[in-house]
Amino acid sequence: MAPNQHSPRRPGRFTWSQTAAAAAIAIVTVMAVLPQAQASESVGEQQRRDIPAGKRNVILMVSDGMGPQSVDMARAFRKWQTGTESVLYLDGHLIGQSRTRSSNSPITDSAAGATAFSCGKKTYNGAIAVLPDHTPCGTVLEGAKAAGYKTGLVATTRITDATPAVFAAHANSRSYEDLIAEQEIGEHHPLGRQLDLLLGGGRCHFLPGSNGGCRDDNKDIIKLAKSKGFSYVGDRRGFDGLKGGAAAKLPLLGLFADNNIPFEIDRRYQNNVYPSLEEMTRTALKALSDATRDSNQGFFIMIEGSRIDHAGHGNDPAAQVHEVVAFDRAFAAVLEFLEQDSTPGILISTSDHETGGLSAGRARPNILNSTSHSAEYLGEVLENHGGDRTIARRLVEEGLGIHDASDREIDSVVRNGEKGFAELISQRAQVGWSTGGHTAVNVNIYASSREDASALIGTHENTEIGTFLAKYLRVDLNAITKRLEGIRTTPRRRAISDSSWMGKPLSAEELEELKHRHGNYTTKA
Template sequence: MLVETANRIAHLNEKKKKKNSLDEDSFFPSAISEHHLSWAASSSTYYRSPAHSLADTWPLIYANPKTSPTTTCFLKMAYIRLPTDDYVDDESLIQKEVQAVFQKPKKKPMWKALLCLIGYLVFVSLTATLYWFLSEKDEKQNVIFMVTDGMGPASLSLARSFKQYRDNLGIDDVLALDTLLIGSSRTRSNDSLVTDSAAGATAFSCALKTYNGAIGVDSDKNPCGTILEALKLNGWLTGLVVTTRITDATPAAFSAHADYRFQEDLIAQHQLGEYPLGRMVDLMIGGGRCHFLPRSESGGCRNDNRNLILEAQDKGWSYAGDREAFDELQEGKNVTLPLLSLLAPTDIPYDLDRDPKEHPSLAEQVRVALTALSKATRKSKKGFFLLIEGSRIDHAGHHNDPAAQVREVLAYDEAMKEVMKFVNNTSTKTTVISTSDHETGGLSTARQITESYPDYLWYPEVLLNSSHSGEYLVKKVMSKLAELSHDRTLLQSFIAKEIIEKDMGIKDYTEEEVSAVEELSKNANKLLGFLNNMISVRSQTGWSTSGHSAVDVNIYAFSNSEKITQKLLQKEPYTGLLGNHENIEIGAFMSEITGADLARVTKLIRDTKHSPKSVHELEASSDDLHMHAVQKAH
């Protein structure tokens, strides 16, 4: 039918040309761009040819010598409605069809035109936004989330001033972290103005408020889906790097679900895949062999007889349990995933006490993780999620130990430099967010030590002279008690010369202080407090508590993606992280930029075992278990 009509139009044009009564181009306008022709041809609703497909019909028309180019273009553009009856040589009928197509529309009022223009612009804007929204989440990316457990703003001031003094630097020399500051976070939990690490970490992992002590569960003790789990289910690789036990609150809140943080035996099982989702973690580096081994084995503290390390190896995990095995990983180039690396019975020693021959630094652990995960995802369309925690900043705050804390903050800053170097050298879109779950110790970089008006001073050199943490010194004193308890003179000499002068770097000590150390050596906690206070008083470092505080904590962030950077620097709640925000907004932001569906994961894990087995387990003391492990290890 379409071919016949083309012939008819060509025939009529020939007749008109002979009569010079109608120019072909006036009958069939030719000022039509090829772009409009192709667009019209693809979108027209007038084409009706039950006998021919489009592909079949157009070659016939092009091949017809009677069909002029203008006529062909016209038919291609308009697909005018063709009569479906037999051939009718009716010029008026065809001309009516043609004129109907090319008849100029009536002019619309200007306000209607403006409305159309505005509508068009809105449509284009929404379409572009939707395209960005979908394409950004589908694009390969990495997210590195870093936590300075227990570090408040004063900790940064303390560490910065200490470093400037130690290295003889100018006042304009700052930490790597200082260059990334974009905001601050409010830290309260669901049941207290002062949060703990468990509720704080769950705010990040599940993007919701919960009670103190909760590990990956909401305020009603229902398991909540975490960002790590959601991304793993989306095809990402995942990792945890910490300096405390891998089963401690922060790493646990991303990789396990438990009503109480001390359920570390259960947390270890979840981390290895013993729950409804199976294995969700590809790499774990930290301390904490304790909860992977039975009490019957050295360094073990599990309440059952299971050896989770052997079980993990049987399931395909590679294992590195000491410095030698860690070095064999070749900075991540020789890693077979999944990797479990437990480098200490409990917590890895403070950086101030750490023997490099025995334990790697946090920066070394981070380098292994980044290299291994980036290598494993190199050919993948998905990236990786990595949690990094400077865990023991918090412990130094609990111990009111300024000498240990400044070294922990600086060790974390070195780890941040490793991350920054990685991001600057990768072509994969990568976002880094660093914050604290809370502040610990109520630290201040000044202290009034007399009743008179205080001096505006504090002394970083006192911290520099201290070569070990209070924790280390307590163990050293107590290990000598049995040997020297029969001779008080020898014991006091050891305390004065070895502990106070050599290890603590204090020369102006008193006999009363030596006697107090001797007396308190029978009580580890009291001795710890006394030794650390000797340092704090002399450096004029202030503490208000051995627990947590409600101080707002800093948010640091950057990305090698311009679009993500623009989002990071939005102020509005739940859109960016510039300025002051609730801690749950950080978790929500990570979910937003990655497309992680936390609600979906929550439905999948509703049957997860997360409650204590018994009242006995509920009342069990995690500290007792850890002390048992430490005593067996030493």
């Protein structure tokens, strides 16, 4: 798999001003039909009358990198596919928008963006549930665990990546994935094991390099997890053995890819190897529901459609529409679960940020539908064939569905690989991108019930989502934070050279680089 960091793209035929104007129009259009939250009431004051008494389940879905234009493009794509006035399941549940800036930048990264959801606090780009003063902040998942809830994480990226990590780990840098893997199974976490279920990719950070992994030490975290009572599944056969969650034994660790699970546009041809986001979602919900059937408390789970973001970084519109549609199917699966389950519950869905500066007002969905693979996949195939020009033309025809590519376009593909494929399909589909990084665009908030989530109607800071979740769960995050601050653990052996259980604090230079990562196109996105 290619790494999840992508080189930035220069603006294409759409200029910054055009993209900004399109984004502004989209935001105004959406917000014109959204009732605004009462200015005189806080989220907490509004919410007090919305929380059900007794047992409840709370499901947070995060569509990483999905902005309003991503939804528009996916809707047009589905409409073209079905030949009807098709809408997404998401469309009937839009209640507001979120402002996404971090504590040190108008453009957040996933670590800071998701920490706003998990802790209800702003922090610096790169921080994993750690505040700007390098102290840990209690998360809604940790609060839920302390209150007796079962807990889970599902992702299509590495389960140690920023968004899932911020709910069950604390690290001064998102790059400390070896450390995050340990904390996710309860090793060196001050509060002990916090997770009952983990499903996703990222096996390499759970295995030493001597055993096919990518850890910097010799620890076998999968073996360690088993010794702590985890059941483990690591392939499609093992996943199928869970029987949709009915045969799951908690705590459960499921790692189905060394790195990220492939883009949905590619995964669909490998369904016998990798489970889909919808399948993992249904399995997780069933497993957690069964495990809490006789409990006084329900469960909390975070489910991430991780690779919408990666498609945005790669400026790949075909990969992105398939990711958004896959997320929409998982969203529908959660709605179905809530309708059928006897325990009251709520679904909140939002994005941590928008990626790519997408402008899709003139997008041609028929071109996207003709694309069979992601630019990432096609770029890897071309690289494996030494950049052969004949292979490049064949990949353009069979992979992108473009049979009239000019010699100049083929030259660009040969020269630029993945980037060349992405630029070609974007140009043909008339999709514009302004960056290969993140943007400051407001992102949508969705809920299973407007009434239950009335406190989030309108426009809000992303931290208000974290506050809402904590209040709905009836957990005290300040109390969890005090417990974390009062405990110090030192790993016996670490992948990083520091005595802190959260890893070495970042230097001023490192913090500055993260601050400008998505706004300075001379650095990586």
